[in-house]
Amino acid sequence: QVQLVESGGGLVQPGGSLRLSCAAPGFTFDEYAVGWFRQAPGKEREGVACIEQSWLGIYYKESVRGRFIVSYDSDRSTVDLQMYKLTPEDAGIYYCAAITEDYSHCSLETGAFNSWGKGTQVTVSS
Numbered sequence: 001q002v003q004l005v006e007s008g009g010g011l012v013q014p015g016g017s018l019r020l021s022c023a024a025p026g027f028t029f030d031e032y033a034v035g036w037f038r039q040a041p042g043k044e045r046e047g048v049a050c051i052e053q054s055w056l057g058i059y060y061k062e063s064v065r066g067r068f069i070v071s072y073d074s075d076r077s078t079v080d081l082q083m084y085k086l087t088p089e090d091a092g093i094y095y096c097a098a099i100t101e102d103y104s105h106c107s108l109e110t111g112a113f114n115s116w117g118k119g120t121q122v123t124v125s126s
Helices: none
Strands: 005-007 010-012 018-023 033-039 046-052 058-060 068-073 078-083 092-099 120-124
Touching (some): 005 092, 018 092, 018 120, 046 068, 046 078, 058 068
Antiparallel strands (some): 018 078, 033 046, 068 078, 092 120
């Protein structure tokens, strides 16, 4: 397991954009799958995006496809989630998670991930 730290959450108006970052101090994501999840009050945690470093695979929850972009920033050693056209349904706590096995494959299922950050709040409201 590794320590993951999310940043970039905040308040944004509907239709706005926000960029989240996930860092792992002292660690690089070179060979691991990293996912972004979110959890709204009263709802289960759901996967929204995942990126595989070695295989360069990228996966999205259908409802965010075309609005969210997940990417790996090798200079900053972060996995970022750029979110556009946000709606109130996108609000929640966003978590970064990693599968710390070499050449791990992506998943949008929480049970596949063994390392989690503490989350960052995203609020979409006018």
